[in-house]
Amino acid sequence: MQATAIAQPNIALIKYWGKRDIARNLPAVGSISITLSDLYTSIEVQLDETLGEDSLSINGVAEQRSLPRMSACLENILGTERAHARIISECNFPMAAGLASSASSFAAATVAAAIAGGLPLSTAEMAGLAGRASGSAARSLYGGFAELRNDENSIRVEQLCDKDAWPLRVVVAITESGPKHTGSTDAMEISRQTSPFYSSWVAQQDDDLAVARMAIEQRDFSALAAIAEHNCLKMHSVMWASRPAITYWNAATMRCMETIRSLQNEGRGVFFTIDAGPQIKAVCLPEDEEAVAEALAATSGVQSTMRCGLGDAARVVV
Ligand code: DP6
Numbered sequence: 001m002q003a004t005a006i007a008q009p010n011i012a013l014i015k016y017w018g019k020r021d022i023a024r025n026l027p028a029v030g031s032i033s034i035t036l037s038d039l040y041t042s043i044e045v046q047l048d049e050t051l052g053e054d055s056l057s058i059n060g061v062a063e064q065r066s067l068p069r070m071s072a073c074l075e076n077i078l079g080t081e082r083a084h085a086r087i088i089s090e091c092n093f094p095m096a097a098g099l100a101s102s103a104s105s106f107a108a109a110t111v112a113a114a115i116a117g118g119l120p121l122s123t124a125e126m127a128g129l130a131g132r133a134s135g136s137a138a139r140s141l142y143g144g145f146a147e148l149r150n151d152e153n154s155i156r157v158e159q160l161c162d163k164d165a166w167p168l169r170v171v172v173a174i175t176e177s178g179p180k181h182t183g184s185t186d187a188m189e190i191s192r193q194t195s196p197f198y199s200s201w202v203a204q205q206d207d208d209l210a211v212a213r214m215a216i217e218q219r220d221f222s223a224l225a226a227i228a229e230h231n232c233l234k235m236h237s238v239m240w241a242s243r244p245a246i247t248y249w250n251a252a253t254m255r256c257m258e259t260i261r262s263l264q265n266e267g268r269g270v271f272f273t274i275d276a277g278p279q280i281k282a283v284c285l286p287e288d289e290e291a292v293a294e295a296l297a298a299t300s301g302v303q304s305t306m307r308c309g310l311g312d313a314a315r316v317v318v
Contacts, residue, residue: 001047001083005111007314009093009100010035010139011170011273011281013228014212015235016148017184018192018202025132028192029205030150032160032212033139034283036170037311041104044088045074045112051084058089066105073109073133078117085113093306094177099279100140102184106133107140107314115316123313127157130314134185143312145216147209160216163310168221169289172306173280173296175252184276187239187246195242201234208234221285225264225271228283232273248277252301256280259299263292 010033018028054074056067070087087109093099110130114121121129123141131138131148138155139146144163149156182190192198208231215223239246253274260272260282269285270292284292289307297305 001116002044003112003115004042004044004317005108005115005314006040006042006317007104007107007111007137007140008035008037008040008143008311009104010136010146010311011100011275012136012139013224013273013283014205014208014231015275016135017235017238018188018198019135020150022189025135026153026155027131027135027148027150028202030148030209031136031139032145032147032209032216033136034145034168034170035140035143035163035311035313036308037163038308039093039099039104039306039311041089041091041101041108042317043090043105043108043112044086045109045116046086046088047078047083047116048086049083051086054084054087056087056089059091063089069133070105070109073106073129074113076132077110077113077119077129082117085116094174099172099277100136100275102134103136103140104314106130106137109133110137110141111314111316124156126314128155131155131157141314144310147213160213163312166216166219167286167309169284169286170308170310171282171284171289171293171296172308173252173256173282173299173302174304174306175250175256175278175280175301177303180248180277182246182276187242187276190244190246191238191242195238197234197238197241201238204234221269225269225283228273229271236274249274250278250301252299253278253280255299255301256282256296259295260292263288263295268292 016031
């Protein structure tokens with residue numbers, strides 16, 4: 001009745017922003033991501049009939065705010081009659097700052113809960129359940145490049161390319177370490193309801209997905225760079241035009257984008273992507289990682305940088 005699982009965050013190159021069905025947490029658009037190495041969340045789920053309620057600790061500190069969402073995730077997997085659980089989470093990177101900690105947390109929780117509850121679920125089933133908790137979490141059930149396909153009534157995730165088949169590197173530039181002002185769940189709903197660009201965002205997504213899928217298949221870095229930056233800026237334009245406007249960037253985020261433009265002009269293989277937070281994720285070719293990391297670390301307002309490669313699928317810790 002106890003299991004521990006580890007999952008790594010993923011970053012979307014073609015983004016998920018907006019829901020078609022809030023109750024079932026079905027995304028309005030498909031997405032393509034890379035799962036990262038080095039950064040991780042490990043979650044232990046201890047199901048215990050003697051407990052009167054669930055508890056959650058994160059890095060040794062009791063956490064109430066995230067508990068209802070975590071309890072709902074467990075209930076969705078194990079049913080309403082389940083035993084209560086002690087949920088012990090350890091995360092080695094800043095949480096709630098746009099670094100996809102919800103993706104790794106809910107992916108790890110899903111795997112740990114399924115094993116602790118003795119449920120023999122397939123990866124596809126676990127991806128579906130993780131996605132109910134947080135859309136991006138479904139993608140962390142897969143390593144390397146993953147695509148979340150948005151069918152009428154469900155989601156389906158598949159691996160597009162193994163991490164070793166195209167071993168790109170990622171340099172994350174942290175420009176602010178506090179929690180974000182608006183969580184992505186609320187922010188994407190504000191966008192759906194108020195952004196004049198929302199419907200064209202949804203309408204164009206299949207085209208962006210097709211271009212990215214082809215670029216990955218052909219290992220065409222420049223084509224992937226162009227579509228990923230375009231899709232990222234389009235998502236943020238949807239946010240900026242929302243009412244109230246949702247702006248996650250700060251001055252250092254902009255300066256990092258300029259740094260990456262200069263590196264591109266020097267011929268370096270690098271592109272940026274930005275999620276619901278002010279951090280820059282620079283995806284680069286291995287031979288350009290050193291130059292990218294140095295240039296970002298030297299950019300004014302960058303507090304620290306982290307480097308990672310492409311990571312593995314969520315898994316049980318034995
Ligand atoms: C900007 O997966 O956190 O990172 O399903 O409401 O939990 P919920 O949203 P979440 O949204 C991720 C948004 C994004 C883009 C992406 O990862 O695709």
